[in-house]
Amino acid sequence: MADYKTYLVTGGAGFIGSHYIRHIFDIHRHIRVINVDCLTYAGNTMNLKSLENNPDYIFFKADIDDKAALTSIFTKYDIDYIVNFAAETHVDRSIQNPDEFINTNIHGTLNLLNRARTKWIDGDEPLPGKKYVQISTDEVYGSLGKYGFFTEQTPLDPHSPYSASKASADLLVKAYFDTYKLPVNITRCSNNYGPNQFPEKFIPLLIDNALNGRKLPIYGDGMQIRDWLYVNDHVRAIDMVCSNGIPGEIYNIGGHNEKRNIDIAKTILKVLSGTLPDTDVRKSHINPDLIEFIEDRKGHDRRYAIDPSKIRNELGWAPETVFEDGLQLTVEWYLNNPEWVGHVTA
Numbered sequence: 001m002a003d004y005k006t007y008l009v010t011g012g013a014g015f016i017g018s019h020y021i022r023h024i025f026d027i028h029r030h031i032r033v034i035n036v037d038c039l040t041y042a043g044n045t046m047n048l049k050s051l052e053n054n055p056d057y058i059f060f061k062a063d064i065d066d067k068a069a070l071t072s073i074f075t076k077y078d079i080d081y082i083v084n085f086a087a088e089t090h091v092d093r094s095i096q097n098p099d100e101f102i103n104t105n106i107h108g109t110l111n112l113l114n115r116a117r118t119k120w121i122d123g124d125e126p127l128p129g130k131k132y133v134q135i136s137t138d139e140v141y142g143s144l145g146k147y148g149f150f151t152e153q154t155p156l157d158p159h160s161p162y163s164a165s166k167a168s169a170d171l172l173v174k175a176y177f178d179t180y181k182l183p184v185n186i187t188r189c190s191n192n193y194g195p196n197q198f199p200e201k202f203i204p205l206l207i208d209n210a211l212n213g214r215k216l217p218i219y220g221d222g223m224q225i226r227d228w229l230y231v232n233d234h235v236r237a238i239d240m241v242c243s244n245g246i247p248g249e250i251y252n253i254g255g256h257n258e259k260r261n262i263d264i265a266k267t268i269l270k271v272l273s274g275t276l277p278d279t280d281v282r283k284s285h286i287n288p289d290l291i292e293f294i295e296d297r298k299g300h301d302r303r304y305a306i307d308p309s310k311i312r313n314e315l316g317w318a319p320e321t322v323f324e325d326g327l328q329l330t331v332e333w334y335l336n337n338p339e340w341v342g343h344v345t346a
Contacts (some may be wrong), residue, residue, distance in 0.1 A: 004056075006032045007127075008079045010064050010112065011086030014216045015197045018047035020083065020235040025051065029240070032056045034072070034077060036149035037086065038063040042138075042198045042345055044207070050345035066107035074115045079346045081242055082132045084112055087166065091139075092201055094162035095298055105165035106172070109134065119293075122179055125176070132184045133242050135175045138227070138252070140188065143226040150188075151307045152250045159299040177248045185245040187238055189253040190306045194231035194326065195333035199345055202226075202261070203327070207334050208341060215286035219295030222262030225303040229255035230329075240315045254306025257323040265291050267324075271331045281315035 007024065011017045014036035021033055037043045039061055049059040062069035064086045073079075086108060088094065088101045113132070120130045140155030141150045156171075158164040176182040193203045206216045237253045245251060260266075271285055276283040311317045334341060 004030050004032050005080045006034065006077055006196075006212075006301075007081045007083060007182065008034045008073070008077075008084070010036045010346040011043070013039060013045055013047055013059075014085060015042070015047075015194075016231055016234060017085035018044075018196060019194070020238055021048060021057075022050070023232070023235045025054070025057075032058070033103050034058045034060065034073060034079070036060045036062050036064065036073065037204035040088075040202075041344075042089070042234050042334070044196075044340075046340060047196050051060070053238070063102055063110055063179055067111055070111055070115045074119050079116075079119065080131070080239060082112060082116055083238065083242060084109060084133065085135045085136065087135075087136075089162065091160045091162045092297065093327050094130045094160055095164070098165075101161050103166040105162075105261045106168045109169040109172055113172060113182065117180050117182055120182065124181065126181050126183050130183050131242055131247070132173070132182060133245070134170060134184065134186045134239065135238065136170050137163065137245055138188050138190050138306050139252070139301065140167040140170060141304075144303040144305055146303070149254075149305045149307035150252060152252055152310055159301055160319075174248075177255055177338045183242050185247070186250045187209035187241055188250065188254055189230065189234050189237075190227035190229045190304060190305070191232045191253055192229050192234055195337075196340070198233075198301050201342065203264065203268065204334065206265055207272070207331060210269060210272055210286055210290055211282050211334075213282075214290070216265050216290045217294045218261055218265055219294060219300060222265070222293060224261045224300065225258050225305070226261070227254050228257040228259055228264075228323055228326075229253065229319060230323075230326035233319040233321050235317075237311060237317045239281065241311070243297040244315055245318055246314070250304045250312040252308055253311060254308040255319045255323070256308070257319075258305050258338050259323065262291070267327065268331070271327055275328070275331055275335065296306060325327045
């Protein structure tokens with residue numbers, strides 16, 4: 001097994017993490033993946049059902065804040081790459097209960113960094129061939145005005161407990177590079193969408209609600225702008241950063257797909273109406289009257305938009321999925337997988 005590369009992927013049963021694990025198995029040979037996930041409501045082993053019989057896929061149900069569990073894993077396996085997806089991610093939940101976000105997003109990240117430092121730093125130098133990748137978010141930058149883009153030099157200005165916890169974790173990761181020479185990268189992505197996303201997130205929530213004749217809740221005036229990125233494009237970028245990113249560097253990953261929330265809702269209704277057959281009774285639910293404006297979220301950022309020039313110029317990455325195509329694929333996946341939706345929403 002000496003020629004194998006071993007990935008420790010945390011939060012790998014979640015939306016982006018599960019897509020990443022399937023992606024690296026598709027394109028790499030001689031790898032082993034250890035998936036550590038505590039299986040909160042957003043983690044689902046069904047997302048990786050295709051790997052159940054793969055001897056190079058190992059699953060541990062554990063919290064990244066559990067020092068004993070992580071120490072045991074690092075003792076048993078020689079880890080080459082750590083890719084940390086594990087996080088509490090929903091802004092509304094962070095407003096209601098910030099403590100969980102601090103425990104997982106900050107303490108959990110610190111626990112991973114300490115385990116890596118113990119195993120990877122020999123004297124004052126890191127062992128060769130090791131890499132820690134922190135999966136972060138554009139929300140750490142705060143809110144943009146009408147113009148401009150987030151770059152890697154944009155000052156951190158988080159506005160919610162969620163984004164504050166992610167910014168704190170990012171700073172810990174940077175500190176471990178500066179202080180201990182731990183080989184790290186940080187990636188900050190725009191809003192993701194695609195198959196397998198838990199239906200509390202904006203796009204799958206609207207799809208599920210529309211199919212069931214429920215209102216589509218739109219915060220405030222619906223003019224908030226997000227930069228949307230298809231999940232397959234995102235995980236491809238993460239793999240490139242893991243393999244070729246310069247240690248200590250931050251890479252922004254964005255789709256150049258700026259859309260207003262209200263326009264996303266209208267587009268979803270249009271795609272559903274055009275995709276459902278006339279014989280499907282759910283088609284009668286699909287109409288603009290489902291859109292409902294509700295009280296705006298506290299501290300709601302007005303606009304996000306990412307400049308991905310650095311990762312394009314240094315690593316050759318660019319998004320490949322046009323938003324309309326990705327949304328069509330996403331809608332079709334939810335229509336074709338009602339048992340998955342029923343399981344996670346139950």
